[in-house]
Amino acid sequence: MILLSLAWHSLKNRRLTTGLTVVSIALSVALLVGVDLVRVGARDSFANTISQTDLIVGARGGSLTLLLYSVFHMGSATNNVSYQSYLHFKNHAAVEWTIPYSLGDSHRGFRVVGTTNDFYEHFHYHRDRKIEFAEGRMPDGIFDTVLGWDVAQALHYKIGDPIVVTHGISEGRGILQHDDKPFHVVGILARTATPVDRSVYVTLYGISAMHIDWADGGPPMPGEETPVSKITKDNLEIKQITAFLVRCKSRIDTLGLQREINTFEDEPLMAIIPGVALSELWNTIGYAEEALTVVTFFVLVVGLLGMLVSLYTSLNERRREMAILRAVGAGPRKVIFLLVLESGLLALAGTFLGVTGIYAVSALTQPLVEHRFGMFIPVTPPSTTGYVYICAVVVAGLLIGTVPAVKAYRNALADGLSIRV
């Protein structure tokens, strides 16, 4: 106990170096734990880009491709799904709801997604979050469109603005413009921090209406277009969609339904489980997080080396103190223990400060981070790796403390009771 009090007083006496050392350890620990939090948050956010969806169904092909174009609106489908097949599974006994996606058009670089109002009612992300409207309402008419948050922000659109959809995926103005059939903005979605924000939503009827006069993948001759005024939902036929999301009534049905879709005889289809596919995808792009972890480890090593340097350099000016301690009966072992205790206290204080600091910061900035980066950082107790890091820092602190301690021991043996100033 006396040694603990000695260590405490001695550290307090050198409060500037002690403070700086604690802060440098705290910063590295905060970085380490922070990266861990961000990693968990990023993986979690990524895995929850869509949630409550049991299956994603598209034309048969690569599962990664399907995931990319259906969830992230990246790349494009090689084949479509017939509307009959979609209706077949929409009305399947095991299915609770479906969300159809019809892709292939764009607006100034943002993907246009044809869907139904099922999207606004059923789409979930980040576990239990639903789509919300920042402004306006769900699309009702054929040429109504709803914009994702980023689209509205980037292009400065407001309710009522007309937009022209480009055929195919292109940045800016494309070659084939559906400029004979302009859409009108009726709603803007609240920020979700998912790919939903970067999409333009129209109805399936809208997609059909744009392509009403098209034949063999080409536009009608100029002057032969059906005028907008003559298009009603009744004379529009939805022939195909690109993909659809499925929610089963019971989780148990998921695998059975997946098998049924994969072996569907009318059309070659493929169903994937989003959670599995997302974590597969994360693992392929997750090397960045490992690089980040490696960097933080080096930062930690630097922090601990800083402690070593500050303890080691203080030893010379503390030889006198060590001689006094020896004179009053402290053996070299106590001298060693005192110094190990000091570095232990430094590491402990630094770790405590770092962990509380990073938790305070992440709790405070949680809404901001979620808003700005679309990442929900969970302020939960550290993960197992987090605890391992924390313990490792304290143990490393103690181990590093033995270096100056052994040096002090040697000094004490050499000096004996002669005081070197």
Add this chain to the structure above:
Amino acid sequence: MTTTNPAVAAESALRLQDVCFSYRPDRLILQIPYMEIAAGQSVFIFGPSGSGKTTLLGLLAGVLKASSGQVMALGRDLSKMSNSQRDHFRGSHVGYIFQMFNLIPYLTVEENIALPCRLDSERRHRLNGVPLHDAVRETASHLGIEALLHENVTNLSVGQQQRVAAARSLIGTPQLVIADEPTSSLDFDRRERFIKLLFENCRAARSTLIFVSHDRTLMPLFERCVSLPELNRAAQSL
């Protein structure tokens, strides 16, 4: 302070016999055929610097171990003890005063004085149940530094620092008080006052006082004087 030191019963506090000490085998620092110091005596050991004073004190305090020979302190053979046994012996039976810089800078006067009792339980037990706090106060009052107890040691004058050091060496009534030129940084008047205080307190505690200095003007104050150059054969052969 009516405690009876168990070691006082033994007639000699210290007895050195054929003691040799060297840091390197080819260079003998200390060679003392025989020296005995009676319990309760105040002994002045003098010698110029380089005559082996610090080495002798290291041997007596049990920091150094004799290369050969026997160092008997309070009836126990230091040369046969292990390092930690000697540390423990020093902690509980020896009070040590340095020439200067006696105090741990980050502790208060009170904490500095209490240190030996807090580090060594045996020394603490010798307070006979008196709370440490009171014992510190009592010792401090004997040395006239009661008012300084809560001071920061860095605020003290050199004379005050040496008194605090003396209080620390005397607390828990160690049988042996070793002072290594404790007065060299004091002026003449303070020097004598300090030594008299030290005498009084050692006498009250029946402690043996070993006082080392190169300043022979202090000689008359002591019961016995030892010239180290005469005693140390190694120094003579140099």
